[in-house]
Amino acid sequence: MNYPRLKHWLEERYDLTDVRKFAKSKLIPEHRYDFLYYTGGITLFLFIIQFISGMLLAFYYVPHIDHAYKSIIDIVTKINMGWFFRSFHHWGAQLAILFLFIHLFGTLLVKAYRKPREMIWVTGFVLLIISIFFGLSGYLLLWDERAFAAVRVATGGAGALPVIGEFIKIFLRGGTEVTGETIVRFYAFHVAILPLITLCIIGLHVLLVQYHGVSVPTSLEKNKTSAVPFFPNVFYKDMIIWLIVLGVVVTLAVLLPPEIGIQADPLAPPPENIKPEWYFLCVLETLKLFPGEILGLNGETIAILCVSTGILFLFLIPFFARKANRGKKSPLFTSIAVVYVVYFVTMTVIGFLS
Numbered sequence: 001m002n003y004p005r006l007k008h009w010l011e012e013r014y015d016l017t018d019v020r021k022f023a024k025s026k027l028i029p030e031h032r033y034d035f036l037y038y039t040g041g042i043t044l045f046l047f048i049i050q051f052i053s054g055m056l057l058a059f060y061y062v063p064h065i066d067h068a069y070k071s072i073i074d075i076v077t078k079i080n081m082g083w084f085f086r087s088f089h090h091w092g093a094q095l096a097i098l099f100l101f102i103h104l105f106g107t108l109l110v111k112a113y114r115k116p117r118e119m120i121w122v123t124g125f126v127l128l129i130i131s132i133f134f135g136l137s138g139y140l141l142l143w144d145e146r147a148f149a150a151v152r153v154a155t156g157g158a159g160a161l162p163v164i165g166e167f168i169k170i171f172l173r174g175g176t177e178v179t180g181e182t183i184v185r186f187y188a189f190h191v192a193i194l195p196l197i198t199l200c201i202i203g204l205h206v207l208l209v210q211y212h213g214v215s216v217p218t219s220l221e222k223n224k225t226s227a228v229p230f231f232p233n234v235f236y237k238d239m240i241i242w243l244i245v246l247g248v249v250v251t252l253a254v255l256l257p258p259e260i261g262i263q264a265d266p267l268a269p270p271p272e273n274i275k276p277e278w279y280f281l282c283v284l285e286t287l288k289l290f291p292g293e294i295l296g297l298n299g300e301t302i303a304i305l306c307v308s309t310g311i312l313f314l315f316l317i318p319f320f321a322r323k324a325n326r327g328k329k330s331p332l333f334t335s336i337a338v339v340y341v342v343y344f345v346t347m348t349v350i351g352f353l354s
């Protein structure tokens with residue numbers, strides 16, 4: 001069915017006047033930071049391709065301690081194009097989290113979270129936490145020694161949180177140690193629970209953006225900024241950018257397929273020089289800054305409390321930025337945003353090089 005026939009087919013059955021009116025009336029401001037509007041769309045696209053490639057892998061992956069590792073070796077060596085889809089899923093995840101951070105820091109720097117968009121920020125932040133958990137749960141499924149050690153450290157770290165820590169650790173591991181039970185649990189999270197929650201929250205996040213419209217940075221609000229229609233101008237640009245991103249993921253997947261290490265052995269000593277995924281490095285390097293004991297108190301617990309406070313402050317930032325919420329310039333919150341971005345990048349680079 002060609003496009004005019006499809007249009008006719010639809011119009012015979014449905015009244016699309018409102019949809020057409022909405023598409024035409026939706027305007028996107030044009031200014032020097034408008035490239036930031038594309039970062040949310042890129043993240044959305046990367047999530048879509050993760051869902052598709054993940055579904056293909058789910059046909060062959062076996063979430064069992066005796067078969068998990070071997071099923072991935074089979075996907076890579078025996079299944080037609082299996083190596084490509086595994087690599088594609090790996091690189092899609094890396095870029096999804098990279099763009100998630102770019103999107104977060106971009107909206108943080110231009111204070112797009114300010115009134116009335118607080119809930120866009122809150123839903124976005126929840127998506128960030130879910131995405132990190134997506135990464136961690138997917139990582140363990142490989143069941144090689146690196147994945148095993150990383151999940152042991154991460155769940156052990158959660159265990160150091162006061163009061164609820166032990167409960168979270170046991171809940172995540174499905175017991176006191178990382179075992180086959182943990183694989184089943186992480187698999188359920190990775191392929192069922194997290195995708196379902198993510199779909200609902202992405203829906204809410206994007207719906208809220210439609211409701212409020214995109215923001216204009218406070219520094220530019222006084223200048224009369226021009227606007228272009230979302231359809232077709234911004235929509236076509238989105239499509240071109242998505243195609244380029246797809247090209248990048250395919251290229252990385254073909255040229256740099258991820259390694260598979262030695263099968264995990266829970267009884268073996270942890271391997272030396274293991275590094276977690278890059279998005280954990282900032283937190284890990286921060287934890288290293290704290291001594292083992294501070295004024296007679298456990299250093300690790302204090303470190304985790306400090307990191308949690310930093311994350312909580314970022315989560316609640318729209319509710320603290322009172323000046324920005326009144327539409328005024330707020331150099332303090334611009335500086336806070338810059339500190340977060342610089343700190344995250346610096347610690348990640350240090351972690352990467354160390």
Ligand code: HEM
Nearest residue numbers: 037040041043044104107112113124125127128209214215
């Ligand atoms: C799965 C993850 C996410 C997806 C798919 C997503 C998608 C989107 C899309 C499509 C937009 C509209 C276009 C744009 O302004 O870029 C948007 C806007 C926005 N997002 Fe996200 N986002 C995600 C995560 C986040 C995170 C982690 C945050 C911050 C904590 C965040 C905060 C915002 C804000 C404040 C806006 C409004 C921007 C404005 O009004 O100028 N989002 N998001």
